[in-house]
Amino acid sequence: MLPSVLPTESDHVPVLADEIVARLDPRPGETVIDGTFGAGGHSALLASRLKGQGKLIAIDRDPSVTPYFDRLRRSTSLKMRLLSGEFSTVLEQLSSNGVRADAILLDLGVSSMQLDRPERGFSYAVDAPLDMRMDPSAEYSARELVNESDERELADIFKRYGEERHARQIARAIVRRRGSRPFERTGDLAETIKAAIPAPARFGEGHPAKRVFQALRIEVNDELGAVERALPAALEMLRPGGRLAVISFHSLEDRIVKQFLRKQEGGCTCPPDFPVCVCGSEPVLRASPRRAIRPSAAEVARNPRAQSARLRVGIKVG
Numbered sequence: 001m002l003p004s005v006l007p008t009e010s011d012h013v014p015v016l017a018d019e020i021v022a023r024l025d026p027r028p029g030e031t032v033i034d035g036t037f038g039a040g041g042h043s044a045l046l047a048s049r050l051k052g053q054g055k056l057i058a059i060d061r062d063p064s065v066t067p068y069f070d071r072l073r074r075s076t077s078l079k080m081r082l083l084s085g086e087f088s089t090v091l092e093q094l095s096s097n098g099v100r101a102d103a104i105l106l107d108l109g110v111s112s113m114q115l116d117r118p119e120r121g122f123s124y125a126v127d128a129p130l131d132m133r134m135d136p137s138a139e140y141s142a143r144e145l146v147n148e149s150d151e152r153e154l155a156d157i158f159k160r161y162g163e164e165r166h167a168r169q170i171a172r173a174i175v176r177r178r179g180s181r182p183f184e185r186t187g188d189l190a191e192t193i194k195a196a197i198p199a200p201a202r203f204g205e206g207h208p209a210k211r212v213f214q215a216l217r218i219e220v221n222d223e224l225g226a227v228e229r230a231l232p233a234a235l236e237m238l239r240p241g242g243r244l245a246v247i248s249f250h251s252l253e254d255r256i257v258k259q260f261l262r263k264q265e266g267g268c269t270c271p272p273d274f275p276v277c278v279c280g281s282e283p284v285l286r287a288s289p290r291r292a293i294r295p296s297a298a299e300v301a302r303n304p305r306a307q308s309a310r311l312r313v314g315i316k317v318g
């Protein structure tokens with residue numbers, strides 16, 4: 001049997017793929033950065049538009065994407081590099097080394113391979129070690145978070161990142177249970193969450209542990225902090241006319257991207273009652289289109305994971 005890290009039929013399906021290719025519109029000779037390589041679905045489409053001329057720089061903090069990268073590299077004569085690390089750090093380093101890009105993609109969140117491999121500990125549906133690190137060498141996993149945070153911190157995380165209505169009851173139940181035995185496995189945690197919420201709420205939308213698992217994952221991987229740091233670095237790297245596309249799956253991520261685009265296209269930051277501009281700030285980015293692009297009903301029917309996707313695109317002003 002093939003080791004599970006090799007590409008399989010159940011690989012991640014790229015979300016909003018046609019829209020990404022149309023909006024990033026890579027042309028031969030350009031430099032494209034895919035900050036969230038995953039299974040390389042978007043990268044493969046973008047690479048094919050470069051027609052062997054130009055460069056593709058792939059980034060991922062999960063080293064298990066390497067076989068996917070190798071597979072793509074074997075299929076093209078394009079110059080390609082895979083940089084392992086957190087995208088905001090890698091983009092900052094590339095930028096300070098003078099690397100410039102024509103198109104940058106961030107397809108946020110986790111991949112299907114990460115979610116579907118029980119040993120990664122992302123899933124509430126399968127019992128596995130509690131982990132949730134996208135980068136398995138990172139120090140801090142969901143195990144430490146769940147066993148070491150105080151009750152109030154846990155409740156805040158569940159509320160903020162999971163919009164969990166029963167955040168306080170769940171946090172209290174976790175702290176009570178870990179007093180006798182620390183959490184080691186996703187199954188124990190999912191059971192504790194289920195038992196902590198009122199019986200009618202257990203039969204609401206989806207699995208009762210879904211929102212708490214999402215919240216833990218966002219916190220463990222500092223997902224929002226990474227986006228906040230990456231956007232200015234990406235903008236800095238873009239050449240005039242360069243395109244930045246970000247796909248978010250969570251309203252807090254989308255808000256960060258939207259506010260960043262608004263700020264960068266705003267230009268003047270003088271108070272509105274100033275008769276003339278004294279700050280001299282010019283718009284540096286144009287959001288195009290103004291609103292987020294959402295997947296079609298047909299795409300959601302084919303790939304239910306696309307349901308909450310929102311794509312925002314900015315073009316650097318030349």
Ligand SMILES: C[S@@+](CC[C@H](N)C(=O)[O-])C[C@H]1O[C@@H](n2cnc3c(N)ncnc32)[C@H](O)[C@@H]1O
Pocket residue numbers: 012013014015035036037038039040041042043059060061062065085086087088107108109110111112134226
């Ligand atoms: C939604 S998947 C991308 C799928 C990819 N677009 C494709 O078509 O296969 C997100 C990927 O980005 C990586 N990732 C998420 N946040 C990251 C970050 N801050 N730095 C580096 N990689 C990150 C994850 O490890 C995962 O492999």
